[in-house]
Amino acid sequence: MTDARAVASGAPTGRGLTRDLRRLTGFTLKRLIALFLTILVGVYLTILIANMGGRVDDLRMVQIRGDVSETVRADPAFHDMSSEERNELIQRRVDLEVERLRLDQPFIVRSFDYLYRAMMLDLGRAEQMHSDRGAREVYWIIVERLPATLLLFGTANFLVFFVSVFVALSLSRRYGSPMDRTMIALAPTSAAPGWFYGIFLILFFAFVIPVLPSGGMVQAPPPESSLAYAADVIRHMLLPVAAMFLSQIFISIYSWRTFFLIHSSEDYVEMARAKGLPSNLIERRYILRPTLSPIVTSFLLMLIGLWSGAIILEQVFNWPGLGTLLFQAIGHRDTPVIIGSVVIFAYLLALTVFLLDILYAILDPRIRIGPN
């Protein structure tokens, strides 16, 4: 008995923790390697799609030739050349440019070069666009827009996530109540994406009853004090966040409610009830905790979905984020920016997936320790 007491009073806790930490580190490393490979393949696929075995190169050749002849013709220094001489000069310059861009090498070779540069986040230079500070590097153009996107989507997602989980928990307690039925009935409204609700919200709150701005991130000119600036950004965020919230919340509540109902009929929940535990403890430790990993998974999957949706929602609300950037790049046919955005999206998604894995392992000992 004394022996048992010594064992029970602490030592194994420490041992258990170090064991868990060791396993967790190993798991994280493994996932990192796997994810790195995944990104590698994903980005390479993106490059392949973007170049479709070199078709973009043809476009670029045409463009280079056009640009060169333009500059040559416009330069008064070459005006008195004969047309043959001029053509020769143009050809030389084109060749030089082709060599500089290494367009003379086979695509497959360059594709790995592109891959290397994309992995190093060297996304090249934009053809038309530039960042607000004037940089032409795609990387800077994108990085400048990223915070706006993160702010908007982060806020909306967290709102949807926490509100839905907590409403769902309370609904699963009030199974069959009028509130419960209403939520079920409202769930199909989530078939429409956020931008769709955005249009209605703009219609009502910016035009029919003009109380909120119809788009943008901050009024022009922006307010001087940072407090007023923040308040103005929040005012501009209201409609897009509401749009995303509306389009997601009911389906989220519905699925969480069902999820919790299913899990609250697990044997161990029944056991906890039989054990006389109070219901808030049961909810916290017996319903939420064992199901945290699927909850987090679906939250992150929702994030992934919304990343994609960002493009159009930002466009509808004229929000100066990655989505609008991509939209503008389409308008300018600025290929490097488009490809760069896709790569950055891929990185963001990969990061999300990685977070998901690690959270999974932290939350669920079954994954962390594993049945070997």
Place this chain on the structure above:
Amino acid sequence: MASTPLLSVEDLKLHYRSSRGVVKAVDGLSFDIQRNEALVVLGESGCGKSSLAKTLLRILPRNVHHCSGRVMLDGTDIMALDEERFRRDVRWLRIAMVMQASMNALNPVVRVGEQVAEPLRVLRKWDRQRAMRKAAEVFELVGISTDFLQRYPFELSGGMRQRVVLAMALITDPELVILDEPTSALDVLTQASIMNVLKRIKRERGTSFMLITHDVATSSEIADRVALMYAGQLVEISTAGEFFRHPAHPYSKLLMASVPRLRQEQRPAHIPGQPPNLLAPPDGCRFADRCPSRFQRCAEDPKMFRLGYRRQVRCWLFAEGGKRP
């Protein structure tokens, strides 16, 4: 009798709704359990025996339709207590339970030690140290190494998990432990060793047991008395000696004859027919359809007839016995 029984159940009913109608899972049960007594509730699957356990601990399914009756624990009607009182005073402190399918009875993401100590921490407000010490004690009692306190359920074998669940039921020293098919998924050797643990606990601590099972052979390992259920009703309550040696109800007789025995030449026989549908149980005796000694009166519903000391049988064949003083 002079002493009040530990648990006394009168006319307990539990009906629940299903998509096809109301299922009368428990339909008017009355029995009692004395202190330090083990009552075995025997019955085939679907006869309502698991619902009985859940009704006693008031962990009812969401689709309950009707639940009534009196459950007296040491003289107080615990069915009349409100939910919060019941939770704080009765659950686990006085009646604990070992669930069927212990595989899933443990929270997969909480270390087993904490789960076992949890009732003390929550209901008795013990501090962690003290609760864990007690947990280590019960682990010893049920025969698990205290190293396992820090393990997660999925790291344990089925037998170990079953012992953990048993430890959890014993940690509050309850007066009554309800065991719902505690060993049905386990191997013969593990089964026997868990039955040994139960016997020891009963002997050393004077705990009362209610063992719910369909396995006649295992039930005899611990039974002081046997209650046989059929289609939501009790058909016979006897002392173990009488039930296993001289079953009274025709169903009891057939059931005993159907048990394969290792040390007996006689070949087991099966019971023809099937149990009735609990959605619409037949009028009259529910076993009549399958009963070899059926006669006219079986069309009426028999009541429990008294047959000797603490022995009752729900069969018209014993109607005379019931009239005897």
Place this chain on the structure above:
Amino acid sequence: MRAWLSGLLELRKYPSAIIGMAIIAFLVGLSVYTVITVPYSQALELWRGGEQWRMHPVNAGPAWVDRLRGGGKPETMVISSADSDIDVEPFEGGQRLRIPLEFDYDYTAFPSEINLFLSTPELKREPFTRLTWIAPDGDETPLGGHRIAREDRVSITQDWALERRLGHVPHVGLLARDLDDESPQVQPGRYTLVLDAIVFDEDARIDADLVLYGRVHGLAGTDHQRRDLVVALMWGTPVALAFGLLAAVGTTITTLIIAATGVWYGGWIDATIQRLTEVNMILPLLPILVMVGTLYSTSIWLMLGVVVALGIFSAGIKMYRAMLLPIRQSPYIEAACAYGAGNARIVLRYMIPRILPVLIPTFVTLIPTFVFLEASLAVLGLGDPILPTWGKVLNDAQSESALYSQYYYWVLSPAALLMLTGLGFAMLGFALDRVFNPRLRAF
């Protein structure tokens, strides 16, 4: 089969399922009607726009909305010379024609535009005509003279000299009761536009059509290119349904078969499929579609192909895999192996049918997702270049700042149809989910 039937019968208990099915039936009916009455080639031709729409107003709202609100906005009026009594007065080497174009104007609002279309078929010398506008009170306004080409349009609205003379735009000034009023009222009654023409031919003819463009038009109104939106709204239905259905079928079936194959064979095949799924998970669908649309073509069929291709290794595989793994272990599969069922038979006949009930609701709810995806692409300006779709209407509205100009109908009608589609399928899908998903049945 019987299980399916009883499942479908069960659906009757869910009002949302019935509403959903009614909506879907309506949409399908509308599609069939559209495809039959307006053939594909004709729809494309109509949607291309141009001269064929010259008789339609620009950005007119739906008529029924105005009538519901008790408004008296005019619809388009066409007064044709074919219906009027033409005075013919021959002279040497030609004739003098007097064509009165009479009409009653009883609307309370002014038209949005006035044009006169003239055509003089087979004339060698261009005739000359002088126009006079006669109001109900007898006031005559000369509109000047014109030499008429073979096909000619006299845009009375854009007659700047006339506008200066009247003090209002011509389509207001010509119909106003009192020109000095800041906001003039319509003078109701019979108007006449008289064409006095001199033609230099014996049996010459002049066809004239006076068009007073309305402020409302038909069921759905018109857009900035005078196109009737009914065409786009109607044709948008079969396009949306076909896209949604094909994309849903394409992704679901391929994904399911791949997941089942992976689960059945296990080992490196499963591992490869899993890794591919992970790669696919980090490929963002919409940006890639945008990229493909920008770099190659925005044909709806190419988009469909890309959607399906990217959908094959989608996250759905993980879901199906999780559902199929326990099925792969289930005794009935083992039994099938023991009596000699082959791999293909096990995958197609034993594994897939088992999860079909769970799949059908997912499939139904997937359809609107793709419908909205197509609309999203169109709103981004990557819609199919030639097909009329709801998304394109939204895109036009967006780029013409419809909301700012208060052309709400332009946004609301395609949005309503999109919403209807979304709701219809989602309502049915949710009900199906509750009927066919055994885990949900109790709830």
Place this chain on the structure above:
Amino acid sequence: MNTSPPSAAATATSETPLVSVRDLRTWFELRQWGFVRVGSVRAVDGVNFTLKRGEAVAFVGESGCGKSSLARTLLGLHQPTAGVVEFEGRSMASLNSRELLDYRARVGYVQQDPYGALPPFMDVRRILREPLIIHGIRNRAEQERRIRKVLEETRLSPPDEYLPKFPHMLSGGQQQRVVIARALILEPSMIIADEPVSMLDASVRVEILSLLRRIQTSHELTLAFITHDLSTVRHFAERIFVMYAGRIVESAPVEELLNHPQHPYTHALLAALADPDPDNALREREVPSGEAPSLLNPPSGCRFHPRCPHAMSGVCDVDDPPDFEPRRGHISSCWLHR
């Protein structure tokens, strides 16, 4: 009944056992990420036995002792890692796919969980037709005739009542009859029944076991009956193989084994088993300590030695015990018989 070979062949083959298994090993490789090997589970690890035609035998052991893996290996569902399985004198490893399909028709399989063993989306008719279709019997009338015949044999009559039913509409006993009918429909010469009654109610168990036994005798089938419950064996098998941790530790005719158990493990099993008796409550049973070993890493020497009350250090924990024959026809692999 019509599967029995022509009489000339019968005399020739009556000497050769139906099934002969020599040093059979079925190991399962544990892999990570689908390709990295991290170890093997030795589910069946050196098993020898022969089964005669028309014989009913039982394999008894705790769960995880490899008895189900053995059954699956015999059924050709797992590839043996090493060793030989011969069926009618032919090694299974030498069969081509056509012959393997024929073999599958010759061996029927009855599983533990009758509900799980039936595809829930098929009705009884379809369930019984499936094996026929797979084995090329496509004539509808012939299919129907065979289906009705097996339903009669398994006492599911009248057949018309059961044919259109789906598994969930049947009781557990009826489901198991359908499973047995499916195992019989290809007219096999052997049936492997893996815990056929452990998920059924006590009152139905005897019925199903009797049915299996009756079919076995009337069709002169070989019945390999796998169970963890010794008490059901007595009346339904002629010979018993006791398995422990991937090996057969003892084999003998039923009465012989029950009355004169030789191996300590068999002793323990018999001591742990209760017949219903009120006196059971008064005594504790002798149970060996510990649990069955992990098959990933089985103990050296005799696999039972860590739990054995008679273990001799230096012997039992070092060398594998060979098969001894302490009594006639009674084989036990334990160093005590040395």
